[in-house]
Amino acid sequence: MTNNQNKLIKIAVIGDVHNKWELEDEIALKHLEIDLVLFVGDFGNEAVEVVRAIAAVDIPKAAVFGNHDAWYTATEWGRKKCPYDQTTEDRVQQQIDLFGEAHVGYSSLDFPELALTVVGTRPFTWGGPEWRYADFYRERFGVNNFEESTNLIVKAVQNGKYENVIFLGHNGPTGLGDAPEDPVGKDWQPIGGDFGDPDFTNAITQSRKLGKKISLVTFGHMHHNLRHTKERLRKCVDMDSEGTLYFNAARVPRIIETENQKKRNFSIVSMQGGFISQVALVWVDQDLQIISEELLYSQKKLAVESI
Secondary structure (H helix, E strand, O other), X not given: OOHHHHOOEEEEEEOOOOOOOOHHHHHHHHHOOOOEEEEOOOOOOOOHHHHHHHHOOOOOEEEOOEHHHHOOOOOHHHHHOOOOOOOOOOHHHHXXXXXXXXXXXXXXXXXXXXXXXXXXXXXXXXXXXXOXXXXXXXXXXXXXXXXXXXXXXXHHHHHOOOOEEEEEOOOOEOOOOOOOOOOOEOOOOOOOOEOOEHHHHHHHHHHHHOOOEEEEEEEOOOOOEOOOOOOOEOOOEEEOOOOOEEXXXXXXXXXXXXXXXXXXXXXXXXXXXXXXXXXXXXXEOOOOOEEEEEEEEEHHHHHHHOO
């Protein structure tokens, strides 16, 4: 095992942005000594300027796009509400171009300094068991169904250099439960059901057959604040029998401002030797001080609970 694989890596996963991004976010990430930043999408409703600001972040990064990032383009009802002239502007493509290689939807990006590959799943996904945006995916990506989508993701895995793989999606995979509180559970009427992406799940299965070690599967889309109850938050961490950690990072809103304080959240994943040791949600104030830290997962905690 190389020194790169042994080093402790700090990964920041940025949940659904929804226009909540400022210059101070990059400053805070550098202050936190983050090695890699992963963006799960939903930057805004085709918010080109937000994407432009995030694309300029001078830290190793990878990103996928969410359903809001094609809000006025992917559906007929969205096109009817579009506030700009789509015959002269293509804001979906503008966003993709701004990120360049950092956009890993249906693609992968190797990080030699970290000895890992980040693979992006289906970009702009809405989630769920139905194949949506048929025209959009056919025209933009040449994809017609879940099977073809899985094949594109697996091809991206094959193009990756490293055995250690992180999957980055907007929505999570199927198989994480069908209760509304589960990581990708449906929390609107009719309540309940697994709203994960089946092509994502199938790509994970096929990637393991290729000999890849999947340390982390991270995503957003399904916000931690539940629609059907305010009594609890969504379950955001799960682990399967293969030792893969699944993490929903959608703590929204990610920036909260009151009369006396502005705070912003980052989910920090600690990894060493291809294993996740800890996931923590941290809130940072305007002075770059961590004012709260919620431990969402700890390898030590899990070991104690299993005794």
